[in-house]
Amino acid sequence: MQLPLSQLIFTRFRAVPGTRHVITLHRRGEFLEGMQEIGLAANPGGSVTGLQASKGVYLGRDVVGYTWFVGPLMQPSPVHFGDAMQEIERFLWDEIDRQPENNAELPFLVGAEQGATMALAMAAATPDLLSGVVAIDPVLPVVPGWEPPLAHLEGLPILLAGRHPADSDRVLSGNRLAAAFTQWGGNVTVAIDDPGIAGWTAKQPIRMRPT
Amino acid sequence: MVESTRESRLRISRRGFLKAGGVSAAMAAGMGGAVGAIPFRASRAFAQQQWDEEYDVVVAGSGAAGLVAAITAKAMGSDTIVLEKGAYVGGTSLVSGGGFFIPNSKQMQELGYEDPRDERLKYMARYSWPHLYQPDHPTLGLPQHDYDMISTYYDTAPEVIDFLEQVGAATFAVQHIGGSVPTVPNVDYMDHFEENVPKEAGTLVTLDADGNEGGGGVMIANYQTWADNNDMEIRLNHRVERVVLDDDGAVIGVEVSVPDSAATPQATPAQTTVKTFRARKGVIFGTGGFVKNDDMMHHLMPFPHLQGCGAPTNEGDFQRIAFALGAQQGNLHNVYRNEGIYEQGIASPSAYNCIWYHKGDSMLIVNGQGTRFHNERRNYQDRPMAHFNWDPNNATWPNLLGYLVYDQRVAENWAGNFPYPQLGADASYVIKGDTLEELGTAIRERVNSLSSVTVGMQLHDDFETNLVAEVEKFNGYARDGKDLDFQRGEHGYDEGWQSQPSVENPTATPWPSSDQPLKSMYPLADTGPYYAMIVAASAVDTNGGPVIDTNGQVLSYNGDPISGLYGAGNAVASPGVNAYWAGGMTLGNAHVWGYAAGKHASSKSDS
Numbered sequence A: 001m002q003l004p005l006s007q008l009i010f011t012r013f014r015a016v017p018g019t020r021h022v023i024t025l026h027r028r029g030e031f032l033e034g035m036q037e038i039g040l041a042a043n044p045g046g047s048v049t050g051l052q053a054s055k056g057v058y059l060g061r062d063v064v065g066y067t068w069f070v071g072p073l074m075q076p077s078p079v080h081f082g083d084a085m086q087e088i089e090r091f092l093w094d095e096i097d098r099q100p101e102n103n104a105e106l107p108f109l110v111g112a113e114q115g116a117t118m119a120l121a122m123a124a125a126t127p128d129l130l131s132g133v134v135a136i137d138p139v140l141p142v143v144p145g146w147e148p149p150l151a152h153l154e155g156l157p158i159l160l161a162g163r164h165p166a167d168s169d170r171v172l173s174g175n176r177l178a179a180a181f182t183q184w185g186g187n188v189t190v191a192i193d194d195p196g197i198a199g200w201t202a203k204q205p206i207r208m209r210p211t
Numbered sequence B: 001m002v003e004s005t006r007e008s009r010l011r012i013s014r015r016g017f018l019k020a021g022g023v024s025a026a027m028a029a030g031m032g033g034a035v036g037a038i039p040f041r042a043s044r045a046f047a048q049q050q051w052d053e054e055y056d057v058v059v060a061g062s063g064a065a066g067l068v069a070a071i072t073a074k075a076m077g078s079d080t081i082v083l084e085k086g087a088y089v090g091g092t093s094l095v096s097g098g099g100f101f102i103p104n105s106k107q108m109q110e111l112g113y114e115d116p117r118d119e120r121l122k123y124m125a126r127y128s129w130p131h132l133y134q135p136d137h138p139t140l141g142l143p144q145h146d147y148d149m150i151s152t153y154y155d156t157a158p159e160v161i162d163f164l165e166q167v168g169a170a171t172f173a174v175q176h177i178g179g180s181v182p183t184v185p186n187v188d189y190m191d192h193f194e195e196n197v198p199k200e201a202g203t204l205v206t207l208d209a210d211g212n213e214g215g216g217g218v219m220i221a222n223y224q225t226w227a228d229n230n231d232m233e234i235r236l237n238h239r240v241e242r243v244v245l246d247d248d249g250a251v252i253g254v255e256v257s258v259p260d261s262a263a264t265p266q267a268t269p270a271q272t273t274v275k276t277f278r279a280r281k282g283v284i285f286g287t288g289g290f291v292k293n294d295d296m297m298h299h300l301m302p303f304p305h306l307q308g309c310g311a312p313t314n315e316g317d318f319q320r321i322a323f324a325l326g327a328q329q330g331n332l333h334n335v336y337r338n339e340g341i342y343e344q345g346i347a348s349p350s351a352y353n354c355i356w357y358h359k360g361d362s363m364l365i366v367n368g369q370g371t372r373f374h375n376e377r378r379n380y381q382d383r384p385m386a387h388f389n390w391d392p393n394n395a396t397w398p399n400l401l402g403y404l405v406y407d408q409r410v411a412e413n414w415a416g417n418f419p420y421p422q423l424g425a426d427a428s429y430v431i432k433g434d435t436l437e438e439l440g441t442a443i444r445e446r447v448n449s450l451s452s453v454t455v456g457m458q459l460h461d462d463f464e465t466n467l468v469a470e471v472e473k474f475n476g477y478a479r480d481g482k483d484l485d486f487q488r489g490e491h492g493y494d495e496g497w498q499s500q501p502s503v504e505n506p507t508a509t510p511w512p513s514s515d516q517p518l519k520s521m522y523p524l525a526d527t528g529p530y531y532a533m534i535v536a537a538s539a540v541d542t543n544g545g546p547v548i549d550t551n552g553q554v555l556s557y558n559g560d561p562i563s564g565l566y567g568a569g570n571a572v573a574s575p576g577v578n579a580y581w582a583g584g585m586t587l588g589n590a591h592v593w594g595y596a597a598g599k600h601a602s603s604k605s606d607s
Helices: A032-042 A078-097 A112-123 A173-183 B001-009 B015-020 B064-075 B106-110 B115-127 B142-165 B216-229 B294-300 B317-324 B340-346 B383-388 B410-411 B438-447 B463-480 B494-495 B586-601
Strands: A009-014 A022-023 A047-052 A055-059 A062-067 A103-105 A109-111 A133-134 A159-162 A189-192 A208-210 B036-039 B053-060 B080-083 B172-174 B204-205 B238-246 B251-259 B271-284 B335-341 B364-365 B401-408 B432-434 B530-542 B553-555 B561-567
Touching: A022 A032, A022 A078, A022 A112, A032 A047, A032 A109, A055 B271, A062 B251, A078 A112, A112 A173, A133 B586, A159 B251, A159 B561, A173 A189, B015 B216, B036 B294, B036 B317, B053 B064, B053 B251, B053 B586, B064 B142, B064 B216, B064 B271, B064 B586, B106 B142, B106 B172, B115 B142, B142 B586, B204 B216, B216 B271, B238 B271, B238 B317, B251 B561, B271 B317, B271 B586, B294 B530, B317 B561, B335 B340, B335 B383, B340 B530, B364 B463, B383 B530, B401 B410, B401 B438, B401 B463, B432 B438, B438 B463, B438 B530, B561 B586
Parallel strands: A022 A047, A022 A109, A109 A133, A133 A159, A159 A189, B036 B238, B053 B080, B053 B271, B271 B561
Antiparallel strands: A009 A047, A055 A062, A103 A208, B172 B204, B238 B251, B251 B271, B335 B530, B364 B401, B401 B530, B432 B530, B553 B561
8 A cells, every 4th residue: 555645634525526626725823624715716616625724833733723834924934835835846746646537636735824825835836736826915025045937838827816915025916926827837816805716726627747 | 764755755844943033053953052141342242342232131031931020120210121032922821720829928817827937948848948948947958058948938929919910010819720610719739748837829820801711811911901001012933142241240231133034944044143131230041941852852851751731942041041150050950840642742743732631531551561660640740750760770761751531421521621532523633442442552553653662761561451450450349449559649739639520521421420439530431442642751841950049140150140131930940849839830930039039139339
């Protein structure tokens, strides 16, 4: 038996064979359930999987949620950021390996806040493992040790939705964020509010990858 | 080899992130970094005929030890700066539970607890030095220095809290056990010692803006806010590499490496600039231990701690600087321990979670022979020591890896409480079997599949058989209410912290919460499914290094303080040695000795 590469906790919120697959990435301090409603709305009738970060947020000795990285959204700890990216990449490969066909259907990432940052980072690092990305309240911080993109995005569909935090020299946000991903080869759509999410994935083509 | 081929597909490397995260490039390559001490005449400040910047007190590290030292010095009138090696403020403290051990606090007294000095010192002495402790001896059997240190801890701890409240750094309260019993104060870790009078309420926390008990994030945010409001700069990505000495050997400043620009995954070690900081009154290190320095851990630890949850920047910089100065070394073989999920630690070293305590009742942990080896409900400092029980016949640690075995009752009742996944969720590290025999076989297959598990860590031939027998014995103990092997549930701590079902899934508890004699033990179900996880002893951080005096000054081997050099928290030898007197021992040390160092340095005349 082939063991998965990823050690992340995950839940299949909805599993419908033959449909588009959305993987959600939660906000800081949330459990994976925090993205269930958004994930289901983003992919009506389709498969939705919730992924949970490994690093706990503690109150006393209790884990009260999880975080993708330590440090503020505008200034993540690079080491934790890198480990989180690596764990998500492992999970994407696991999802490919779970498909018996020779052509694996690639998922969409849907993230909010910290999860949006991670979704965008994965779009810039592993665009060939994704069908698209929905980033809610998106920012892409400057992360020392990492200089996106790692690959040309080849028209990867990207939806930037929700609030757009103020742009600064520490983060890409708003128009600069959209421009950057466009320049890197992404097919960027900007939506001002959440209704832009509903059904968006259904309009995007499913990208394939040989296993 | 199949696994390595699959891993080789990964594009994202840790290496660039490690370098940029304040972790030295040399460390990332597995070597030691260039840290130490130099005379002023050999320093960059001498060469350029001036210091780049001058302060009264320079503090290295922005965790609890560093920030408390800095707040104290600044509030007492010293011009103070904090230099943080990492890319964020807070170090290990930021991701901690946020509690700290403060005996005899005003806050515990207000709740009606008494914490008399004589008894508390006896408790501390007995827990830390069971082989020396004599209750009727003037120093309780301890060497004078050790007695002075625990006395100072008791006397100073409440003063620290009062001071921090007075200067407006934070508001404090007694920490309560979380989960479903928020009104019960923390139970001390050896509550059953007769010397322990209050038994509980020894742990304080900072409160957030709404008056709620906060974790480490709230504590650091409070202290960082104070720094912002009082013009005390915290500078990130500043790694103190060397202390600078005057002709008499006193520490008068530091040399600091600052990256010129962001490192990239493709780049070789980041280019850095050396900057010099004069410290007119003293340099205080609160830079943590060396849990993330593989070389030091390999050579200094008598036992293999498999992963740790300390900050990635805890590479032993201060320990090496102090040793280069001839500082006394102490407690280098000890750590603040924990347990964690072995496979998770291998996959994501920085995202590793510590298991502070094992929730659930129908659960047990067995070793590679399939037998229990400790009371699974003891505290996270003492419990993992059982992983290092030596087998003299086979020259190995048979308990090095533990196998946490549980049933559906625990999987549902404690769902979502780490490390148990939420209801309906899955994780690769959870091993499953419909019967105990199947579970045993699945555990063996998993162990054999892990290339990191060496010959000396593999399962015994009779593991599966022994596991079934051990569960049967455990179930008998649970029904009788008496754990004849490890006395699980006999003491307050065992049940006080760990028996509460999940509050994350309040409606998903179809099980009786407790219909057995002990809250901490429940027979495993007669039928499956059963589950297991591989657990190992890990380190929160090390707690050894230079020995300090009651003022937080680093001592040389002749017993005199090294002028101008201070340390606190996990950067120095813990005065408690191996003991964990109560919840928050680590942050307690950070507060007490950070305060002592800041106060003493601030009281000095300029050098």
